[in-house]
Amino acid sequence: MSKPLQIIGLSADYGELRAVRSVDLHLETGAIGCLLGPSGCGKTTLLRTVSGFVTASEGSVIIGERLVSGDHVHVPPEERKVGMVFQDFALFPHLNVRSNIAFGLRQLHADQQRDVVDEMLSLTGMSSNAQAMPHELSGGQQQRVALARALAPEPALLLLDEPFSGLDASLREQLAREVRDLLKERHVTALMVTHDQHEAMAIADQVTLMQGGSIEQTATPYELYHCPATEFAASFIGGGNFIHLRTDDHGNATGELSMLALPAGLPANAHLKLLIRPDDVRADTAGELSLPVRHRAFQGAQVLYELALPDGQLVICAAPSHTDASTGPELMWSLDLRHLVHFPVSPPT
Amino acid sequence: MALGSLLTSHSRTAPSQTGGWRWPLLLTAAVIAMPVMVIVGSLLLPYSESWGHLLETVVPRYVATSLWLMAGVGLGTFVIGVGAAWLTTAYEFPGRRMLSWALLLPMAMPAYIIAYTYTGMLDFSGPVQSGLRDWFGWGYGDYYFPQIRSLGGAICMLSLVLYPYVYLLTRVAFMEQSATILEAGRSLGRTPRQTFFAVALPMARPAIVAGVSLALMETLADFGTVDYFGVSAFTAGIFRTWYGLGELTTAAQLCAMLLVFILVLVTLERASRSRMRFHYRSARRAAPLRLSGWQGAGASIALSLVMTAGFLLPALQLLEWSLDRWRAIFDSAFLSLVYNSFMLATLASVCCLLVALLLGYGKRLSPGLMESATVRVASMGYAVPGMVIAVGVLIPFAWLDNRVDALFRAWFDNSTGLILSGTMAALLFAYVVRFLSVSLQSVESGLARIGPELDESARTLGANPTQTLRRVHLPMLRGSLLTALLLVFVDVLKELPATLILRPFDVNTLAVRAYELASDERLADAALPALAIVIIGLAPVILLVRGILSGEPNRE
Numbered sequence: 008m009s010k011p012l013q014i015i016g017l018s019a020d021y022g023e024l025r026a027v028r029s030v031d032l033h034l035e036t037g038a039i040g041c042l043l044g045p046s047g048c049g050k051t052t053l054l055r056t057v058s059g060f061v062t063a064s065e066g067s068v069i070i071g072e073r074l075v076s077g078d079h080v081h082v083p084p085e086e087r088k089v090g091m092v093f094q095d096f097a098l099f100p101h102l103n104v105r106s107n108i109a110f111g112l113r114q115l116h117a118d119q120q121r122d123v124v125d126e127m128l129s130l131t132g133m134s135s136n137a138q139a140m141p142h143e144l145s146g147g148q149q150q151r152v153a154l155a156r157a158l159a160p161e162p163a164l165l166l167l168d169e170p171f172s173g174l175d176a177s178l179r180e181q182l183a184r185e186v187r188d189l190l191k192e193r194h195v196t197a198l199m200v201t202h203d204q205h206e207a208m209a210i211a212d213q214v215t216l217m218q219g220g221s222i223e224q225t226a227t228p229y230e231l232y233h234c235p236a237t238e239f240a241a242s243f244i245g246g247g248n249f250i251h252l253r254t255d256d257h258g259n260a261t262g263e264l265s266m267l268a269l270p271a272g273l274p275a276n277a278h279l280k281l282l283i284r285p286d287d288v289r290a291d292t293a294g295e296l297s298l299p300v301r302h303r304a305f306q307g308a309q310v311l312y313e314l315a316l317p318d319g320q321l322v323i324c325a326a327p328s329h330t331d332a333s334t335g336p337e338l339m340w341s342l343d344l345r346h347l348v349h350f351p352v353s354p355p356t
Numbered sequence: 357m358a359l360g361s362l363l364t365s366h367s368r369t370a371p372s373q374t375g376g377w378r379w380p381l382l383l384t385a386a387v388i389a390m391p392v393m394v395i396v397g398s399l400l401l402p403y404s405e406s407w408g409h410l411l412e413t414v415v416p417r418y419v420a421t422s423l424w425l426m427a428g429v430g431l432g433t434f435v436i437g438v439g440a441a442w443l444t445t446a447y448e449f450p451g452r453r454m455l456s457w458a459l460l461l462p463m464a465m466p467a468y469i470i471a472y473t474y475t476g477m478l479d480f481s482g483p484v485q486s487g488l489r490d491w492f493g494w495g496y497g498d499y500y501f502p503q504i505r506s507l508g509g510a511i512c513m514l515s516l517v518l519y520p521y522v523y524l525l526t527r528v529a530f531m532e533q534s535a536t537i538l539e540a541g542r543s544l545g546r547t548p549r550q551t552f553f554a555v556a557l558p559m560a561r562p563a564i565v566a567g568v569s570l571a572l573m574e575t576l577a578d579f580g581t582v583d584y585f586g587v588s589a590f591t592a593g594i595f596r597t598w599y600g601l602g603e604l605t606t607a608a609q610l611c612a613m614l615l616v617f618i619l620v621l622v623t624l625e626r627a628s629r630s631r632m633r634f635h636y637r638s639a640r641r642a643a644p645l646r647l648s649g650w651q652g653a654g655a656s657i658a659l660s661l662v663m664t665a666g667f668l669l670p671a672l673q674l675l676e677w678s679l680d681r682w683r684a685i686f687d688s689a690f691l692s693l694v695y696n697s698f699m700l701a702t703l704a705s706v707c708c709l710l711v712a713l714l715l716g717y718g719k720r721l722s723p724g725l726m727e728s729a730t731v732r733v734a735s736m737g738y739a740v741p742g743m744v745i746a747v748g749v750l751i752p753f754a755w756l757d758n759r760v761d762a763l764f765r766a767w768f769d770n771s772t773g774l775i776l777s778g779t780m781a782a783l784l785f786a787y788v789v790r791f792l793s794v795s796l797q798s799v800e801s802g803l804a805r806i807g808p809e810l811d812e813s814a815r816t817l818g819a820n821p822t823q824t825l826r827r828v829h830l831p832m833l834r835g836s837l838l839t840a841l842l843l844v845f846v847d848v849l850k851e852l853p854a855t856l857i858l859r860p861f862d863v864n865t866l867a868v869r870a871y872e873l874a875s876d877e878r879l880a881d882a883a884l885p886a887l888a889i890v891i892i893g894l895a896p897v898i899l900l901v902r903g904i905l906s907g908e909p910n911r912e
Contacts, residue, residue, distance in 0.1 A: 060539055084542040085550075091543035097536035101558045110554070111544030160545065 009072050011036055011164050011196040012057070016066035017076070019049075019056045026052035028220040029066060034164075034213070037194040039187065041211035043204060045243070049220035050200045051168060057198065058091055058166050059084035071163045090157030094169040096149045098141035104128075104152050105137045111160040127155035130189065147178050154186065158195065165190070167199040171206060183210050204244055208232070216240050233284075233346045241282050241348055249280035250320045251352060263318040268295065272347050282348035285311060288324035294341035298322075314340060381718045384711060385730040388789055391748025392740055395615060398608035398751070407606055410597070415610070418593040422617065424507055425514070425582070425589055426572050432515025433571040436662055437522025438564060442552065443659060445530040448644040449652035455659045456527075457901040462666030463520045464893035466850045468580020469870065469886045471513045473670040475584070476677070476879035478504045505585040513585075514575050516666040521574070522567035524900070529563035530556060535642035548645065562628040569625035576617055577741035579853035580871060590614045591743045591853060598747065598857070608751060611744040622739045671890060677883030685884045693885060697849055697865040700780070704787035705795070705844035709837060711788060712795040716803050717825055720811075731800075735793035742790055742854035749786045749858060783858040790854060791847050795840035802836025803829065839899065846896050850889055 012034040019027040026049045034040045042050035055061040057068055059075065059082060067077035070089065075082040090111075098107050108127050112120045128134040131151040141149060150170065157165060170186070171179045187210045190197050201207050207214050208228040216223040216231065216239075223243075224236040235241035241249075252260045258273040259265065273279070290312070301321060302313035305328075312324040324340060443449075444456040462470075478484050478501075485501060488494065503509065533556060541551035557564075582589040590610065598607040647655055678685075715734055719727045737745065764770050806829060814824040830837070852867045859868065866885040873882035 058539075058543060060542070083547070084539070085545045085547055087543075088545075089543060091540065093536040093540060095534065095536055097534065097540040099537065099540070099555055099559070101561065110541070113545070156540075156544070166543075 009069075010034060011071060012040075012198065013069040014053075014057070014066070015069070017053070017056060017063055017068060018065040019052050019061050020064050021052050021061070025064075026220055027056065030217075030220075030222055032215055032222065032225065034196055034198060036196055037191070038196060038212045039190055039210060040198045041207040041214045042198065042200045042217060043207040043214050044202065044217035044223075046202060048217040050202075050217050052220075053217070054166055054168055054198065054200045057164075058089055059087050088160070088163045090160065090162035090165040092150075092153045092157050092165070092167040092170045094172060096141075096153040096173070098149055098152055098156070100141055102141075103137070104133060104139050104141070104144070107141065107152055108156045108159050110156060123159055127159050130158075130193075131155045146174050147182060150174060150182060154189070158193070163196070165195050165197040167197060169200055169202070171201070172203075179206065180209070186210065216243065218243075233348075235282070235348060238350050241350075245284060246325075247282060247284035247287070247323060248321065249282055249350075250316065250322060251278070251280050253278050264316060266296065266317065267342060269342070270344055270347060273349060278352045279349045280352055283322045283342075283344070285323045285325035287342060287344050288312075288314070288322055289341045289343055290324060290326040290330045290338050291341040292339055294339035296340040296342070298340050300338075381715060381727055381730045384715060385734045388711075388734045388737070388792060390752060391745050391786070391789055392615070392736070394748045394751050395608050395611045395744055398605055399612050401605050401609075403609065404603055404606050406601060406603065407609070410606065410610075414588065414593060415613070417588050418590045418610070419613075421507065421582075421588045422576065422590045422614075425510060425575055425587070426617075428508070428511030429514045429518060429575045430568050430572055432511060433519040433522045434564065434568055436515060436519040437567060437571075438526050438557070438560075440519070440523050440659055440662065441526035441530055441560075442556070443655050445527055446552070446556075446642070446644055447647045447652075447655060449647040449655045451656045451660070455656065455663065457904050458663045458667075459523055459659060460520050460897050460900050460904070461663060461668075461894075462517045463900070464890050464897045465517045465667055465670060466580070466852070466867075466889060466893070467514050467517050467574075467578050468584060468852060468874075469674075469890060470517055470666070470670050471510070471581040471584050472870070472874040472879055472882055472886065473673050474509075474513060475504055477669075477673055507585075507587050510581050510585045510587045510589075513581055514571075514578060516662075518571040518574050519662075519666070521570040522564060525563040525567035525570075526560050527904075529560040531641060533559055533642070535640045538642050562631040565628040566625045569621045569628070573618060573621050573625075573739050576614060576621075577743070577853075579741075579743055579856075584871075584874060590617075591741060594743055594747065595853070595857075604747065604751060604754070608747050611747050614741065614744060618739050618741070622736070671887075674883045674887040674890065677880040678887045681880050681884065685881055690884065693864055693866050693869050694888065696863055697867070700783065700787070700855075700863075700865060701845045701848040703780075704784055704791065704848045705841045707784055707788050708792050708795040708844045709799070709840050711792055712799040712840060713825075715796060716799040717821075717829070719800075720803055721821055731796065735796045737790045738793040740790070742786070742851055743857070745786050745789050746854040746857040749782055749789070749854075753782050778858075778860050780860060780863070783855065783860070786854045786858055787844075787848050787851070790851070791844045794843045794847060798836045798840035798843065799833070802833045806832055842899070843896050846893055849892055 010033050012032070014030055014032040017027060017030045017032075018025060028049075030053060032040070042053060044050050052061055056063050056076060057070075062081050063076040067080075068075050069077075070087060073082070074080055075087050099110065102110065105124055105128075108124045109120050112123055115123065124137075125134070128137055131154060133148065133151050133155065136144065136148060136152075141152070144152065150173075153170075167186075171183055174182060183206055189195075199207075199210065208231075211228060213225060214228055214231050215225040218239050224231060224240045226234070226236070231240065232245050235244060250264070252264050252267075253262065254273050254275055254277050255261050256275050258269075258271060258275045260267050260269055269281075273281075298314040298316065300312050301315050304311040304313075308328055309325045310328055310330060312326060314322050314324060316322060330338065440455075440459050444452055444459070476482055480496070480501075488499070488501075492499075504512075537559070538551055538555060541555040542548070546554055576590065578589075579591040579595065581587075582592045583595065586592075590613070594607050594610045594614070597603055597610060646652075711734075715731050719731050810828055810832075811824055814828045815821075819827060849865075850867060852871055855865055855868055856871065859865065864872075866889050870882045870885040870889065873879075873885070
């Protein structure tokens with residue numbers, strides 16, 4: 008069976024600017040993909056090329072078995088069978104909730120339409136608001152209607168453009184979880200654009216990190232966090248920082264950092280930067296490292312410690328909230344690096 | 357002076373508690389509302405003997421004709437206005453930018469003037485028919501030619517000059533529609549054209565209804581066109597009843613019937629405008645689609661034709677006639693016409709502005725339900741036909757004159773004659789009633805842009821309300837006040853029916869002279885005063901054009 012979405016060598020221009028540069032991306036049936044990146048990275052243009060609102064300059068987009076963007080092929084958006092949830096929801100202000108949801112169902116008979124709309128209303132918990140006009144709804148409710156409207160025609164692919172950015176932070180998390188459950192339950196293949204990595208990790212099976220119009224890495228959230236393929240991916244995703252070190256013939260740290268017990272696997276005789284995530288450092292009474300605390304930030308469930316290495320470089324430790332280095336015997340620390348993420352330090356130019 | 361004293365007398369009380377502010381406001385509103393009240397009240401007066409006869413014979417015809425006229429003009433302005441608005445906002449084609457403002461030019465052309473001009477052009481002896489006869493060698497009676505002086509002709513003339521109301525409002529509505537809404541339509545399986553009919557058009561419905569309502573109000577108010585074409589619409593009937601039968605009360609009762617139509621339109625317009633605010637605006641406008649080849653040329657040609665028919669062609673014809681008759685017409689009598697028109701228009705626009713300032717600033721000082729209602733009542737004149745206002749002014753003024761006259765005769769055995777009716781005062785009063793809303797709108801929108809914290813800081817710095825008005829508001833409002841003066845000036849200059857009925861015996865204006873000459877079939881002679889009106893009428897259109905161009909995305 009073919010994949011619901013295949014993007015092959017796709018480039019797209021936004022005016023003079025090449026906004027998307029030879030991008031390759033696939034989505035498996037029922038998978039939720041996420042395009043993540045800073046603003047201006049081309050993720051929205053890529054989504055709009057898939058939906059057909061932007062014409063591809065090179066490469067192709069295949070939805071299901073159909074080539075929709077390619078050499079001399081540009082299928083208009085209305086024939087692509089993609090559902091779309093817009094950032095501002097874009098509900099039709101002159102139609103009530105029911106008619107908004109029914110908008111894409113014209114090819115069905117009236118009673119079939121009613122059944123589908125009813126199903127969508129109950130699926131999104133909006134049954135009691137069927138007759139309401141969009142301006143009478145709260146932001147979260149509008150979002151549900153927008154989702155119901157996009158899903159009603161059973162699109163082969165659902166596209167979501169920053170679907171949660173118009174909502175309050177408190178509502179965002181809850182809705183993101185609801186949306187994921189709903190898409191999973193109905194085996195909807197979806198591609199979502201967001202600039203919020205927590206949202207992306209919470210909702211997606213597969214996150215595609217973009218920068219400057221190109222893909223940095225496509226991976227599961229776990230992989231992206233623990234095994235970032237590029238320096239940009241490593242610094243964009245999650246907390247932590249790089250420490251610079253030199254290795255000896257055996258791949259061990261040299262100089263003042265030789266006290267760090269690093270797992271095997273680092274290249275020998277190299278000058279490199281090593282990614283240390285806050286969860287790679289542990290507060291541990293049996294730990295072997297004694298490091299001075301430079302800064303302490305209490306965050307409720309955890310405490311972030313900024314620790315100084317002997318050569319002055321800082322590492323961050325996320326310790327359970329009850330650990331308290333300000334009182335009692337000095338805490339000891341240990342490094343627990345399960346994934347070695349390192350990049351060569353380019354010589355100064 | 358009166359304004360100043362009104363403003364100072366309550367300067368010591370806190371704005372929100374100045375109950376004394378109410379009375380000047382209420383009084384002004386009552387005076388402004390009087391003509392309409394008189395018309396409504398005339399329904400209670402005894403009906404003349406001819407009333408029953410009129411009801412049986414001509415009134416059904418007035419109703420039917422006015423309804424046909426409204427249906428025709430409603431359809432005409434809808435198709436032209438909405439079509440032009442959609443083409444110029446959703447598509448890109450050669451000449452689009454120029455056409456988007458040139459389409460407003462017909463607003464400068466009063467309906468009665470375009471009617472005279474087309475009659476002259478399409479007459480048996482006019483250039484079109486002469487040309488056809490020369491070309492084909494036809495003689496009199498050899499061929500069919502549609503009669504312009506007909507209901508259909510009136511519909512065409514009115515549609516050609518009134519569509520800009522629909523165009524302007526609908527254009528703004530289309531431009532405010534968010535790109536994502538239209539894209540949502542596309543992603544749900546509709547083609548661009550289907551999206552237009554299913555999304556863009558219904559979303560613009562409030563604006564369209566408001567625009568068509570305004571155009572229909574103007575249609576009902578029109579007297580010059582229907583009178584000249586011999587179409588039995590309401591205004592023509594009212595004029596005949598007053599002028600021909602000399603029955604003022606009966607004319608007023610007919611006016612009351614006309615007001616019912618107006619009321620429906622005003623309600624429709626108000627309701628639509630209040631619905632517009634539910635339609636949220638978006639920062640991103642849909643990118644216009646480029647029309648290529650014959651489609652682009654078609655759009656350009658169609659819109660150019662509309663603009664040419666509504667403005668260019670009649671304006672050029674007027675120019676040709678004027679140049680032709682320049683020597684015969686341009687004399688001291690013509691200059692006195694210009695002088696009269698300018699003087700009346702200037703006086704009226706200043707009066708309107710003063711009253712508008714009193715109402716607008718008074719409402720600002722003590723905002724309340726009563727004050728808002730008062731200002732609303734005072735600004736209803738825009739919907740009431742000039743003919744109706746004229747009759748409504750004539751009746752109380754004549755009554756007052758007769759009373760004064762009777763009093764003087766009883767006491768001093770001396771007749772005063774008519775003091776008020778037939779004077780400039782009556783005419784100016786009618787103008788203020790009719791056009792107050794125009795200046796009030798400018799003043800109110802100008803005031804709304806001045807934050808209340810400016811009033812408050814001026815007051816804490818020791819300025820009383822009058823000083824605040826003079827030192828803070830008026831300088832900041834200069835642009836709005838000039839706009840208000842200009843708009844009323846031009847409206848007064850174009851106004852025909854009220855001027856015709858109320859003007860002092862020896863005073864003639866450009867509009868009335870054009871009407872008289874045209875009625876005498878001296879169309880070419882009517883061209884110069886008509887052209888003068890059109891040229892001056894261009895001024896407010898230029899203001900609108902500037903507004904439109906500033907809303908256009910800058911290219912290159």
